[in-house]
Amino acid sequence: MPNYISRRAFFLGAMRAGAAGLATTVISNTGVLHNIAAAHSSSRRLQLNLPPYPFFNNLKTVMSEDLGLLNRLVSNYARETPTAFQNPIDFLSRYVPVYVFEKTLRPSEPDDPSLPTLLWLMHLAGYFGGVWLRDAFIRFPVPGSPNPRPGFPPTEAGFNSVVARINAALTAFNGNDAEAIAYAEASLRGAQLQGLTDNYGYNAGYLDQILTGSKPTNAIAPVGYFIYHETLLFDGTYAVEEIRPLDKWRKHAQRAASRPGNRYAEIVTGAGGADALPAIQSAGVARGKATWSPLNTFLAIANFDQPTYDLLLVTSAYFLQCIQATGLAALAASAVGNADWARAAVRSNAMAVPYGGSYSIGLFDNTGQLPTFTYTDD
Numbered sequence: 362m363p364n365y366i367s368r369r370a371f372f373l374g375a376m377r378a379g380a381a382g383l384a385t386t387v388i389s390n391t392g393v394l395h396n397i398a399a400a401h402s403s404s405r406r407l408q409l410n411l412p413p414y415p416f417f418n419n420l421k422t423v424m425s426e427d428l429g430l431l432n433r434l435v436s437n438y439a440r441e442t443p444t445a446f447q448n449p450i451d452f453l454s455r456y457v458p459v460y461v462f463e464k465t466l467r468p469s470e471p472d473d474p475s476l477p478t479l480l481w482l483m484h485l486a487g488y489f490g491g492v493w494l495r496d497a498f499i500r501f502p503v504p505g506s507p508n509p510r511p512g513f514p515p516t517e518a519g520f521n522s523v524v525a526r527i528n529a530a531l532t533a534f535n536g537n538d539a540e541a542i543a544y545a546e547a548s549l550r551g552a553q554l555q556g557l558t559d560n561y562g563y564n565a566g567y568l569d570q571i572l573t574g575s576k577p578t579n580a581i582a583p584v585g586y587f588i589y590h591e592t593l594l595f596d597g598t599y600a601v602e603e604i605r606p607l608d609k610w611r612k613h614a615q616r617a618a619s620r621p622g623n624r625y626a627e628i629v630t631g632a633g634g635a636d637a638l639p640a641i642q643s644a645g646v647a648r649g650k651a652t653w654s655p656l657n658t659f660l661a662i663a664n665f666d667q668p669t670y671d672l673l674l675v676t677s678a679y680f681l682q683c684i685q686a687t688g689l690a691a692l693a694a695s696a697v698g699n700a701d702w703a704r705a706a707v708r709s710n711a712m713a714v715p716y717g718g719s720y721s722i723g724l725f726d727n728t729g730q731l732p733t734f735t736y737t738d739d
Contacts, residue, residue, distance in 0.1 A: 419521060
């Protein structure tokens with residue numbers, strides 16, 4: 362599926378956009394937030410209708426809503442995206458993360474007042490992406506897939522680890538230079554789907570798998586959509602337009618590896634063996650492929666139709682780009698001890714936490730509802 366949004370046009374539009382539209386908010390006593398965001402689309406108003414979603418007190422300690430910003434993003438999306446390709450999940454789980462990571466992947470000093478709002482946007486992106494995929498599995502079951510699909514309502518306790526990981530990143534971001542650099546280096550390793558190298562490897566393997574061995578029976582997979590090598594660190598390239606920071610961090614990492622006195626090889630090798638970053642990435646690739654094998658009927662996409670498959674591919678590709686760019690930033694920063702670069706990686710790693718963590722909760726939320734777009738004449 363081609364990417365119809367010019368990144369440059371998108372950001373110029375973002376700067377020009379006013380506080381278009383209306384927004385209403387109601388917070389229930391269960392910690393669920395309801396809101397409606399509206400924006401203009403040429404002669405019609407594009408309105409994003411967000412159903413209830415988890416926004417518990419622990420999340421509010423690290424996130425804050427900004428409906429004005431959400432309105433402006435909806436407005437930009439409406440202007441920049443042909444109507445036939447407008448979709449609320451494409452907006453929330455691709456367009457919004459691109460906006461966020463193109464901000465957070467810039468070199469930075471401590472203290473960024475926009476972080477709570479950006480984290481909230483990534484919570485929306487992750488959670489509703491998970492709800493959408495759960496719904497797709499239900500709409501397009503395969504023989505042997507669970508029916509009814511197991512699930513449970515979100516709880517505040519379910520987000521404790523998400524909040525803890527965000528706080529750890531924010532502490533490093535706002536700490537001294539040594540703390541930021543140390544966090545960036547450590548973030549390259551870590552638990553499955555938490556360390557950046559494993560996260561990239563797993564999702565590269567997953568994307569490869571759904572383009573090849575697990576492709577839907579009645580859908581077409583684009584040729585050359587994603588090209589990578591299992592053991593070449595963060596090397597993926599894409600047929601869709603890349604987020605702007607990705608190539609910048611590729612070049613920074615390449616130059617860091619050749620700078621006199623750098624620690625690039627030391628960081629990549631680690632303790633050797635399974636601790637080497639190429640080995641971690643390769644293991645993640647294998648796990649991603651195995652998890653999304655057609656034999657796993659819980660995650661089978663064999664009966665997805667073309668529009669659903671296209672949306673899965675494009676949201677997956679941009680998730681992977683964001684993780685890839687963050688990993689390259691962490692590697693480059695720690696290799697040469699650049700604290701401003703490190704804070705770009707740390708800040709972006711914080712964004713990746715709800716991107717993945719809230720997605721997992723949405724994927725199992727049996728009460729989750731899908732956002733919608735509606736159009737009204739001005």
